[in-house]
Structures are given as C-alpha cells and as structure tokens.
Amino acid sequence: MIPVLGLVVGVAVGLVLQPEVPVALQPYLPIAIVAALDAVVGALRAVGEKRFDDRVFVVSFVSNVLIAAFIVFLGDQLGVGSQLSTGVLVVLGIRIFANAAAIRRRVFHA
Amino acid sequence: MPDEQVPDDTPDTDDTPDTDEATATDEGSEAAARPAPRGRSRQILSALLLGLLAFTVTVQLGQDEADSYQNLRSVELVELLKTLDATNGRLTEQIEDLTATRDDLRSSTDASETAQKEAQRRLDDLSILAGTVGATGPGVRLTLTDPTGTIGASVLLDAVQELRDAGAEAIVINGHARVVAQTWFADGDASGSILVSGKEVEAPYVIEAIGDPATLAPAIDFRGGISDRVESRGGTLAVERLDVITITALADAVTPEYARGDS
Numbered sequence: 001m002i003p004v005l006g007l008v009v010g011v012a013v014g015l016v017l018q019p020e021v022p023v024a025l026q027p028y029l030p031i032a033i034v035a036a037l038d039a040v041v042g043a044l045r046a047v048g049e050k051r052f053d054d055r056v057f058v059v060s061f062v063s064n065v066l067i068a069a070f071i072v073f074l075g076d077q078l079g080v081g082s083q084l085s086t087g088v089l090v091v092l093g094i095r096i097f098a099n100a101a102a103i104r105r106r107v108f109h110a
Numbered sequence: 111m112p113d114e115q116v117p118d119d120t121p122d123t124d125d126t127p128d129t130d131e132a133t134a135t136d137e138g139s140e141a142a143a144r145p146a147p148r149g150r151s152r153q154i155l156s157a158l159l160l161g162l163l164a165f166t167v168t169v170q171l172g173q174d175e176a177d178s179y180q181n182l183r184s185v186e187l188v189e190l191l192k193t194l195d196a197t198n199g200r201l202t203e204q205i206e207d208l209t210a211t212r213d214d215l216r217s218s219t220d221a222s223e224t225a226q227k228e229a230q231r232r233l234d235d236l237s238i239l240a241g242t243v244g245a246t247g248p249g250v251r252l253t254l255t256d257p258t259g260t261i262g263a264s265v266l267l268d269a270v271q272e273l274r275d276a277g278a279e280a281i282v283i284n285g286h287a288r289v290v291a292q293t294w295f296a297d298g299d300a301s302g303s304i305l306v307s308g309k310e311v312e313a314p315y316v317i318e319a320i321g322d323p324a325t326l327a328p329a330i331d332f333r334g335g336i337s338d339r340v341e342s343r344g345g346t347l348a349v350e351r352l353d354v355i356t357i358t359a360l361a362d363a364v365t366p367e368y369a370r371g372d373s
Binding site: 019033058 | 152153154155156157158159160161162163164165166167168169170172183185186
C-alpha cells in the first residue's frame, strides 16, 4: 500500500513542481527511467509469484539505475553514446517484455 | 546486466533469463522456500524509490515538450541540420521567386503610373482647349469700345481669329463667354450686343487671351488689321499686355452625338 502511495505522491510532486532537468543529467535520465522500469516490472512479477523482497527490489532498482547511467556515460566518453544507449535500451526492453510475459501467463494463463 | 549478483539467500525479484520457460523452472522452488520478513522501513524505501521514478518520469515527460534538442545526439543533430539546410534552401528559392515577382509588379506599376501621368497631362491640355477648366497665364487684354453700335459679330470673330492665329490658348469675352472650338458668334437683338454661343455680351467688349503677349499684341495692332477696322467704324481698340490673366469662365462641355473617336 505504501509503495502505491509513493507512486501517487511522486506523480503529484512532479506535476506541481515542474522542475527543469539539470543539463548534466539530461542524457542519463531516460535510460535511468527505463532501467528503473525494468526493476519495477521485475518486482511486480515477484509479487505475483509471492516471492517479493523489499531489499532485493531496492538494491536492484538502485543498481539498475546507476549501471545504466554509467554505461551511457561511458558510451558518451567513448564517442559511441547513441549506439550504446540503444543497446542498453534493447536489453532492458527485452527484460521488461520477458517479465511482462511471465506476469501475463500467471494472470491470464495465456 | 545490473542486477545479476544477488545474495544467495534472497530470491531475485527481477532477475529473469531471456526465456520464460527457464524462469518458471528455476525460480519456482526458491520462492516457496522463502517467506520474506518485511521491515516497515524497507517498504518505505521502496515507496520512496517508486515515488522518485514517478517523479522523474513526470519531469522527463514535461521536459520533452520544453526543449527537445538537448537530448539529441550529434548524429541526430546533423540530420536535423541537413533538414534545416534543405528547408532553408527551398525557402531562399521561394524568396528569390517572390522578389522577382515583386520587382515585375513594381516595374509594371511604374509603367502604368507613367502612362497615367501622361494621360493626366493630355487631359489637362485638352481640358484647357475644350474650356472645361479655368486657366491662368500671361496674355493680352483687348478692350473694344463701340460708341456707334456698328461693331458686329464678324469683327469680334475676326479679332478672335487673329488671336488664335497668333497662338492664343484660352480666350474669354467679357469675363464670362469662354471661346472654344465650337463657339459661334451672332449679332444680338439690340445694337451693341453680340451672342457668343448663346450668351449675350455687350459693348465695350473685353477680350482676354492667354498666350505669348509679344506675339499676340502685334497680331492685333498691325496695320490694316483688326485695329484699323475697329477704328474705321468709329470704335477704339486698346491692347494691354498682362503678366497674369486668370480665366474662370467655362464652356459647356459637349458630348459628341455622332462623332466617335477612332482609337
């Protein structure tokens, strides 16, 4: 229940404050969001399988975000930023789809 | 992938091999083996993270509308630049086309303005000849006295003819009878009066003519001319050269009933 509350509060704060994204963070934010989504979808699947663990969720969330941002940073430094971020997005996308498929099978048995 | 290294004792929430079948088999047993102890603080931490995610997504969505260029990479920017270049070139061509069109229109406007000015000038000239406008200029004033009442329309007509021969451009008799091409002269009912196109003028007759005074005056004065004829009938003829004569009398404009212009 509390996490859902956090979700709602986050949306509300974002809508109310409408802050500018700092320029330094701008390349990393989209990738970080997708990485976090991966963690969230994974957590949803775990909840569905009744093996959700807060600690794992927190750790995987943070590490996902940090590593994704680091990869993009590294790619930008190496001059292959766009290719590398595309790669990260593809991998994260595949993982999100796989987890979503697992959830779907559990929920709809299809 | 970021979250592969998990402690052995905890089932990984989001660790998924790429195929679903594998997941189902190797994680089902682990899940059953472990009931998770849940601290309230951890739940709050998850909530915070989710809130952060929601916040970031919201901000990012708002950001995209604001300035989309900052997130673009160099390749995309180059693409964009090329597109803009192409657009720029197209618009430049359009500007040139339109400028040419504008210049064309402007020159044709100039031409028609010139034509209009020319037409206006002709109109002014012809209006003076037709007597439909007033006129001002240097000229002469003839004053004919007719004490005996013997000066008739023919003398007046002769005087007007002499003035016309000498280049008079606008003529008026007694200030109100404008003399133009269609003007006719006839003796009036009473002696000492003459009809000029139906308007009665009475002696003394004052004929004002605009033209070169140096040409007009001798045309009247010369020996055996109009001056002598007037004097032989007992009248007098005085010629004044004036720098400015203003004629305000107008002739009735005649709309031709039968004649049609050729042009």
